[in-house]
Amino acid sequence: MNVPDPVVQVSDAVEIASDVVVIPNNHVGLVPNIGVISGREAVLVVDTGLGVANASDVLAFASEVARGRRLYLTTTHFHPEHAFGASVFEGSYVVNRAQADDLARKGSGYLEMFRGLGGAIAERLADVTIPVPDVVFDGVHSLDLGGRTVVLRPTGRGHTLGDQVIEVPDAGVLFTGDLAETGQFAIFPWFPPHDTDVSGIAWIEVMGRLIAAEPRVVVPGHGTTGGPEVLEGVRDYLRELRDETWRRRDSAMKEADVVAEVRAVLVERHPEWAGQEWIERGVGCLCAEGQPAL
Numbered sequence: 670m671n672v673p674d675p676v677v678q679v680s681d682a683v684e685i686a687s688d689v690v691v692i693p694n695n696h697v698g699l700v701p702n703i704g705v706i707s708g709r710e711a712v713l714v715v716d717t718g719l720g721v722a723n724a725s726d727v728l729a730f731a732s733e734v735a736r737g738r739r740l741y742l743t744t745t746h747f748h749p750e751h752a753f754g755a756s757v758f759e760g761s762y763v764v765n766r767a768q769a770d771d772l773a774r775k776g777s778g779y780l781e782m783f784r785g786l787g788g789a790i791a792e793r794l795a796d797v798t799i800p801v802p803d804v805v806f807d808g809v810h811s812l813d814l815g816g817r818t819v820v821l822r823p824t825g826r827g828h829t830l831g832d833q834v835i836e837v838p839d840a841g842v843l844f845t846g847d848l849a850e851t852g853q854f855a856i857f858p859w860f861p862p863h864d865t866d867v868s869g870i871a872w873i874e875v876m877g878r879l880i881a882a883e884p885r886v887v888v889p890g891h892g893t894t895g896g897p898e899v900l901e902g903v904r905d906y907l908r909e910l911r912d913e914t915w916r917r918r919d920s921a922m923k924e925a926d927v928v929a930e931v932r933a934v935l936v937e938r939h940p941e942w943a944g945q946e947w948i949e950r951g952v953g954c955l956c957a958e959g960q961p962a963l
Contacts, residue, residue, distance in 0.1 A: 674789035675699035677718035679730040686840035708814025711739040717754030720793030724754020745846025747771040755800035765823040768831030827872040841885030851892030857950035876904035
């Protein structure tokens with residue numbers, strides 16, 4: 670499989686608010702948007718990139734920003750391009766309990782699956798071990814960076830069971846992980862029977878809560894940083910996917926035919942979006958959940 674090297678370009682880092690920096694993914698597959706958030710006494714890194722080499726570059730960049738201040742790491746969810754470099758941040762990795770459980774329960778399976786993609790991806794994962802968080806919290810966790818408090822907020826089931834958003838209240842910035850993307854169809858990690866934790870219905874509810882919080886700046890897991898319209902666009906798409914799927918799922922149509930029809934409708938509506946392969950996964954998820962039609 671010929672997949673571009675998912676390299677994190679720390680040299681492209683940009684400040685999106687006072688002392689809030691994003692290393693953008695530049696629309697490269699399996700490269701997340703990475704955050705570096707500074708306070709007077711500490712710096713928080715959000716997500717690592719895929720593998721040890723990427724994470725080491727991120728650590729070096731963050732250490733230069735920190736200039737002796739304490740470093741923390743958190744991740745938005747357990748998927749490899751977001752979390753599978755955490756081992757280089759020794760003693761500083763903080764996540765919610767559901768995400769820690771995801772890492773322990775499903776991390777090895779995802780590592781094997783991603784290594785199976787071959788090429789540059791397998792090479793970047795060759796020396797990876799499953800991350801073990803240093804601090805695991807329940808509920809909502811407020812991290813005092815010195816003059817700035819950052820909120821690590823688990824959202825409950827959505828893209829994964831352990832999704833976590835990172836809020837920078839004084840700057841109005843929200844890091845969403847893969848609960849939100851721009852320029853592509855929503856990523857549904859629906860891999861029955863091995864992983865069926867994603868929920869389209871719960872995901873819609875999560876997006877509603879995030880929108881209600883009224884962030885000014887939204888950093889998606891992948892794609893271009895924007896405003897509240899990023900969240901609204903994902904919510905609206907998930908509703909489209911649900912409605913188009915449910916309109917067909919309880920008919921005599923086979924699931925493959927439902928997928929074909931829904932894909933045709935959604936690609937026509939969003940012809941510029943990448944990731945069409947995730948439509949099928951989303952249809953499969955939504956065929957399996959929700960209230961039966963009356």
